[in-house]
Amino acid sequence: MREVLSYCLGGALLLKRSSSVSASLGLARLTSAAVCPCAAQCILFCTVVKNCCVTSIDQSGAKVTVKVKDGREFTGDRIISTIPFTVLQDVKVTPAWSSRKKSMFEQMEWDKTVKVIVQTKSPAWLSQGVHGWPMAGSDHAWERVVDITGNEPGGYGNVFFYLNGTNAERLLARPRETRAQEIVDLFEKDMPGLFDEVVTVQDFAWSEQPWIRASFGAPPWVEPG
Numbered sequence: 774m775r776e777v778l779s780y781c782l783g784g785a786l787l788l789k790r791s792s793s794v795s796a797s798l799g800l801a802r803l804t805s806a807a808v809c810p811c812a813a814q815c816i817l818f819c820t821v822v823k824n825c826c827v828t829s830i831d832q833s834g835a836k837v838t839v840k841v842k843d844g845r846e847f848t849g850d851r852i853i854s855t856i857p858f859t860v861l862q863d864v865k866v867t868p869a870w871s872s873r874k875k876s877m878f879e880q881m882e883w884d885k886t887v888k889v890i891v892q893t894k895s896p897a898w899l900s901q902g903v904h905g906w907p908m909a910g911s912d913h914a915w916e917r918v919v920d921i922t923g924n925e926p927g928g929y930g931n932v933f934f935y936l937n938g939t940n941a942e943r944l945l946a947r948p949r950e951t952r953a954q955e956i957v958d959l960f961e962k963d964m965p966g967l968f969d970e971v972v973t974v975q976d977f978a979w980s981e982q983p984w985i986r987a988s989f990g991a992p993p994w995v996e997p998g
């Protein structure tokens with residue numbers, strides 16, 4: 774019997790027990806489950822343990838030991854971690870990461886995407902033939918707006934503004950209570966008549982989420998030559 778640990782589904786710990794005949798088969802199955810936590814394999818072969826905030830990973834012995842915030846410990850033959858690099862740096866790892874892995878974690882460049890989500894009394898833009906992904910874009914701070922009205926009951930219209938780079942950073946520097954409304958106000962100035970009555974406005978900032986602290990990550994750009 775082999776045991777492999779992985780993490781997925783909002784901080785849940787995935788425990789895989791496999792009587793696979795070979796280690797490579799066991800690992801291949803686990804990799805697929807880790808990449809797609811909802812895969813049938815995951816449900817068939819794994820136990821998902823919820824509310825497991827990993828605080829340390831010890832790989833110094835024959836087995837891997839993972840400790841979580843509430844004091845529980847889990848052991849396995851192997852570990853596959855999908856914890857984002859932004860958070861992984863707070864997890865105590867023994868033995869320490871190699872210097873190359875450490876510098877990869879540190880040098881990764883992360884964006885701070887913000888979505889401003891708006892509900893209107895009706896999707897007035899659709900009746901004017903304006904739709905799409907995005908339905909409008911700009912070099913102003915509202916950047917681009919996407920229709921997500923779908924088939925929600927009540928006749929409401931729904932959109933989100935998708936802000937990245939300097940636009941996201943500018944919004945994050947504004948007061949939290951008013952920053953989302955400021956984007957709506959800018960948009961309505963540029964595109965009057967597309968929104969009828971605004972019902973709700975809120976924002977979601979990836980950099981403010983404790984389990985990721987950023988949105989898109991990429992290695993730093995290196996000048997060729």
Ligand SMILES: Cc1cc2nc3c(=O)[nH]c(=O)nc-3n(C[C@H](O)[C@H](O)[C@H](O)COP(=O)(O)OP(=O)(O)OC[C@H]3O[C@@H](n4cnc5c(N)ncnc54)[C@H](O)[C@@H]3O)c2cc1C
Pocket residue numbers: 780781782783784785825826827828855856857860864886979984985987988989
């Ligand atoms: C705004 C935005 C839009 C996107 N749009 C698309 C798209 O249209 N199409 C597309 O294919 N991709 C899209 N992506 C990318 C896609 O969402 C990611 O590539 C994907 O979610 C990454 O999966 P992951 O499992 O590596 O990380 P995550 O989904 O971030 O999962 C990591 C998990 O680790 C958990 N975790 C963190 N810390 C701990 C800890 N200490 N202990 C235990 N668990 C922990 C977290 O709770 C989380 O569940 C988008 C991403 C963003 C930010």
